[in-house]
Amino acid sequence: MKILISNDDGIHSAGLWTLASHLDAIGQVTIVAPDREQSATGTSLTLRHPLRVGKVASHIGGIECWATEGLPGDAVILGLERVMEKPVGLVVSGINNGPNVGDDVLISGTVGAALQAYLRNIPAVAVSTFNIESNNHETPARLAAIIAADIAAGRLSGDIFLNVNAPDIPLDRIKGVRLCHLAHKTHIDTVKEGHDGRREFYWLMRRKLDSEAAAGTDIKAIEDDCVSVTELHADLFRKSPMPGLEVLCNEWFGRLTSSSVSR
Template sequence: MIVLLSNDDGIHAPGLKALAESLQELGDLYIVAPDRERSATGHGITVHRPLRLETVSIPGIKAMAWAVDGTPADCVKLAVEDLLPNPPAVVVAGINQGPNLGTDVLYSGTVSAAIEGIINGFPALAISLTSYGSHDFTSAAEVARKVVNLAMQKGLPRGTLLNINVPAAKPRGIRFTRLGNRRYVNIFHKRTDPRGRIYYWMAGEPLDLEENGDDTDVQAIKQNFISITPIQLDLTDYQSLQILRQQWGEITFTF
């Protein structure tokens, strides 16, 4: 079977290599990733210029690999539409350096690579190590291998990806979770350059919210559990849809 890997930290990121090492015995490995870091690009795609790519050799990894001068979504789209000889059995994005918790998934290039997989009808996973300081991907890579095996054996609901976050310390266990709410404070640092012009540097720190209960990915990581959250492509709020149909009724506009 074909296993397609991508990420947003770039083709030479240590997390991607660790992921490839853990999965290369599962099938024919193909890697299509950005040529440089593309974190927080969300699901952007490149439409106003051509995409260029080059083959890459990753030491110790038996795989066909390409570096693309585009976004993570570009990489997966290009892979499934042109580069792969056959459709992938699974798309795996990661291992991301840093958490992808709660509302982070809306900005994450790694999660967007997995989303592009399910858009094209393939099972997909995104996996992150929830630390910027630790570069030990051993646990995250092992979790990725086990979850991919389970996904291939038991299947995943169509249109659903698994967003996996692994703590840097030894995990206490695994929780199936819902997305929490990650809100940030002190987002912009206002500064002045040497020529007196004002510029802004986006940063910010996560704010603890009471609504992040024990069933959320945010709280699971705080308690040192691995978090596995199913994310669906359909963003429709069906409860609100029903309310609108019942309470608003038929709407007539005159144009």
């Protein structure tokens, strides 16, 4: 199975390379990612400027790596349409440092990159860890490989778009892999004023609302030391999950905490 990896933290992100090292055991991995950090760009695409793509040195033997100008969604489109030979069996975006839960999926470049695969009927997985300064990428990378192995084995359909968030704790403290729905009305954009000595300026600030996480949501799962798995759709707040996905989440937890990942 051919696997495309991208992200919104840029080609030099540690999480991207940890993810690649785990997925390399599942299929033929190619990396096509932005040449710089592009967080909070959501589903934006570059439509009014040309884009350049350049091959760069890979940290892992056997994995081709390309850096692109533009946005995360651009990188996935270029990877699928120009860099890789078809068919591509899976696109994984991440591992993002910082959560992509609740309303934040609407502005997430990590999720926006994966969306471009889903729109082309290619299985898509967005993967994040909950701490913006996290170095704990092993747990989400390991789970991504488990999910990829099940996609390769045909246990999940092509019409799948998963958003995975892992708490920033060691694997032996993870209490489960929980199928969730998106928390709603979790963040709001506010404005901070400043002055540079000549004129006023404004910063847009992303602020978390002080509300208790509802049962069944991705944020509640993280608070309970569980990995959250949310099935996304073009209509993001659709409630009914794919049949059998909750059973798979329970099984994934057992495999996540075991000693090996099988194809």
